[in-house]
Amino acid sequence: MLKKPHYIAFGLVGLVTLIVLSLPQHTAGQIKLAIGGLFLPLFGLSKSSQQLIREAGNAVVPRSELIRQNGVLHQSNEVYRLRAMQAEAVFRENEHLRQLLSWRQGTPQSLWNLKLARVVGQDPANWWHTIQIDLGSRDGMQTNLTVLVPEGFVGRISAVGLTTSQVALIGNPNCKVSAIVASDKTGEIGVITGGTGPLDSSLVTLSYLSNTNNLKPGQIVRTSGEGGLTRGGIAIGQTAENARTVELGYAEVRVKLSANLNSLEEVWVLMP
């Protein structure tokens, strides 16, 4: 049975919990970052050991294989350089046409400034979809910066530490994104409000759609850029089904994500 000191210990733990839970969000965030900082040596150790393993793996790859891979990469690099040149020309032309038309609506698009980050951890709790990346405030990270991979949108930075940042993945209730469904007529705009469940991170729900006549499975969904938090035009995925109307008069549709959120190793952060 419990004795008086046990009740005192229980009271103390309860008091600590109450104090910590009632802290202002900013202070709690700072304490979280400070405690998370305790794990930095372990994250560093993991990073260097993975690098060592990768280097050891590279050392045993035959020279002929490396030369072959180098050739393939050289070729694809040439293609991408040409495409980048073409895209830049289109971009300049677009800018020029905007100036000629005195287009004032919205801010002009600029070329993406991207920073590569390595994924160092995932959320230990099963009820959140977040990851940790190895870039922090010293690398210029800020909250709400867009995180993406070549396949498409991944999420947004939700908390920034000195050397690491937390990314809320798309499908997380804390990462709502305005999205547009590309259709033949007008694009239908909605909001990615959340995922479809804790087990499946490949499907998200696109809600608040007003017109469902033009929607059919397989249509491309991209970020719309509405709201200013995320740039427009980043691929999100494809509609996976026909839209269904829900109680409040709006419709929603499930979207199959282009990016595989379960196998993220490196991501790109879209810098301002």
Add this chain to the structure above:
Amino acid sequence: MNLLNSILIILASLIGVYMECTFNGFRHLFGAQLDVLPPLMVYAALRTNPAIMAILAVTGGLCFDSLSANLLGVSTLPLYLVSLAVYSRRGLILQEQFYARFVLGAAASAIVPVLSLLLLLSTRQSPIIGWGSLWQWVVMGVGGGLMTVACFWIFDWLNGALNYHPVAQSSFRQDREIARGRN
């Protein structure tokens, strides 16, 4: 149980939380990440005292929350409550039995996430829960039970390896030996 063992348990909780964050093999295989803290709390409840349990709940819980999107402090109270419940009945628990360890670990691993989720929901957070959470709950319970058994095995072995044990004295004393003879 001495100070060294208590430090080892707290260190194990920190490394365990870090492993939960970085090792995703189990998550990819079964769709749920196992939590190492409830098994450690059960071990602490059966082998240490409430002060160590409190330190373990506070440090482990805060570390878990700091690497997660949880509100800071949400995991602390559920961990301590579960360990206190075990501690209050530890005289009646057959703690050397595999079955008892497994059941206690499974129950603790199932109760702690439920209490944490209730706390989260009461603070107007919207965690990702659904029917799939039931599967995750079962996986966490079974996995936690097995981890509890492993915890007892590892820490009892460490305890034996790192601590002196008093030699069991027999009741035989040479100076009190009764020498019987014919005379």
